[in-house]
Amino acid sequence: MALYTDTPPSRMDIIFIDDLRASTMIGIYPRERALPQTVAISLQIGTSTASAGASDDIDDTIDYAMVVERVRSELAGRHFNLLERLAEYVATLLLEEFGAPWVRVSVAKLGMMHAVHRVGVIIERGAAA
Secondary structure: OOOOOOOOHHHOEEEEEEEEEEEEEEOOOHHHHOOOEEEEEEEEEEEOOHHHHHHOOHHHOOOHHHHHHHHHHHHHOOEEOOHHHHHHHHHHHHHHHOOOOEEEEEEEEEEEEOOEEEEEEEEEEEOOO
16 A cells, blocks of 8 residues: 555655565564564655755755664564554654654554455654644
């Protein structure tokens, strides 16, 4: 599911990362607590990209490679009971550490239920949410 086709709040620019796969401990059931699971994460990071567009300098924008590295690193060492908490954690990381004014975070578990490809949650956080 591509999330980057929606209109951003306040006509803000969007940096998107779609279908990032990360491993983390997630779940409330004993079978979920035994081994890390792969989750699919899609991010929309609202920011102005005008400075980077003018300068062509990575320091003038949010570096998506650094976002991916940071999210994977953080999730690898954590346990979450609920997808909602995992999504809040990622949103807070983007808002506080990367200075994004607005984010939309989608987190999904894969193949958790018979005949269901993915289950998940989408949240929006920040000044324009």
